[in-house]
Amino acid sequence: MSKTRIEHDAFGPVEIAADKYWGAQTQRALGVFEVGEEHFPTCLLRAFGLQKIAAARANLACGALDGTLAQAIVAAAGEVREGKFDTHFPLTIWQTGSGTQTNMNANEVIANRANEMLGQGLGGKSPVHPNDHVNASQSSNDSFPTVMHLVTVLELEDRLRPALTLLRDCLLERAAAFAGVVKIARTHLMDAVPMTMGQSFTAFAQQVSYALDRVDSTMPRLLSLPQGGTAAGTGINAPAEFAGRFCEELSKLTGRPFSSNPSKFEGMASHDALLEVSGALNVLATSLMKMANDVRWLGSGPRCGLGELKIPDDGLTSSIMPGKRNPTIAEVLAQACMQVMGNHATISIANASGNFELNVAKPVLIHNLLNSIRILADASRVFTLRLVQGLEVDEGRLARNVENALLLVTALNPLIGYDKVATITATALAQNMTPRAAALSLGLLDAATYDREVDAAKAAGISP
Secondary structure, three states: OOOEEEEEEOOEEEEEEOOOOOOHHHHHHHHHOOOOOOEOOHHHHHHHHHHHHHHHHHHHHHOOOOHHHHHHHHHHHHHHHOOOOHHHOOOEOOOOOOOHHHHHHHHHHHHHHHHHHOOOOOOOOOOOOHHHHHOOOOOHHHHHHHHHHHHHHHHHHHHHHHHHHHHHHHHHHHHHHOOOOEEEEEEOOEEEEEEEHHHHHHHHHHHHHHHHHHHHHOHHHHOEEOOOOOOOOOOOOOOOOHHHHHHHHHHHHHOOOOEEOOOHHHHHHOOHHHHHHHHHHHHHHHHHHHHHHHHHHHOOOOOOOOOOEEOOOOOOOOOOOOOOOOOHHHHHHHHHHHHHHHHHHHHHHHHOOEEOOEEOOHHHHHHHHHHHHHHHHHHHHHHHHHOHHHOEEOHHHHHHHHHHOHHHHHHHHHHHOHHHHHHHHHHHHHOOOOHHHHHHHOOOOOHHHHHHHOOHHHHOOOOO
């Protein structure tokens, strides 16, 4: 049995491995785009399966596709959707800026599998043709950006949202657990006034809650699809009702309310909606990085640093210092955030790279966006389950810190004035004594008045 087969396209014969379901155009692209090792994630390949199912059903409803062929295309595309042909998408992201080669890869795999289902061999393009039938009423120029929107919606809702919700809820649980634990706030990295550890964690939780709001706010533009614009946005070679029917079919398949973009030109020439998503992810990355850094600083030591938080043991240690524990999970999250910030810069440049009626940086844009979604979701989930969930406070250290905190006496400003309070803090610092001892030694007020007015819990807002 031959290990290769011959397929033909407009440029002549092409030799392809006999067991591969891609066709001539994909094989030619393999020989042209020999750049890098970055492949599209499987979620995008499977989204192409969904897109081709919806297109076939819409074409059938419009009378643009025979029922037998449509049924075979739907069945074959369904297998792509299920991930059965992930290994038959060999191209990297480094291809033409419209994503044409990956669209054709999908068309060829689906056509070959559909023909096989109909009792034909691979490579014959009959009765199902990759261009005439699988790609009917479509162009790469509208299909690829439609898939970009589709996969982004699915990844945001099915991957990122659950991870962020888990993190937010865990932060709120820790905030409740730490609600009565008084600590000293820090501004400019220096001691400030009392607050609670719970208040710090409510701030983290609110950042994540706002991040969820930002992600949700991008959905209306993501759900608007350019499918039906075909080559340049005019809809040439597509039935007038195709775009609407396509969105109806895709909505049925996914349970999401997709609609047809009233300006297919906008949806193909630019990808502002996807940049908007990246912007929300960039904000989230800065929030999470701040959170990761705060947690590892608060847990630093544990004996010779701040040591206010007890970071759970991850079972790892130093290569040279036995028993050393490091905040590895926080460092993972921080590095993921750095990558997302870099991705956002790439996505911004890519979105600006449209020429007239077509953006020509689609593959690198969606590759980076999906990477951002994936690593933020994964890192947030790991951060939640392996760090935040097990965080504890060192109440003894926090109590000693509060006792020695100079700026507790800020509460005396209304009673004795700013300048006298400054004298108390200066004396306490110079003579290495508590602010209470300094205030009493200066004779500025008696012990009973000091204890009544300087109450750390009251200053933190947790006692009347």
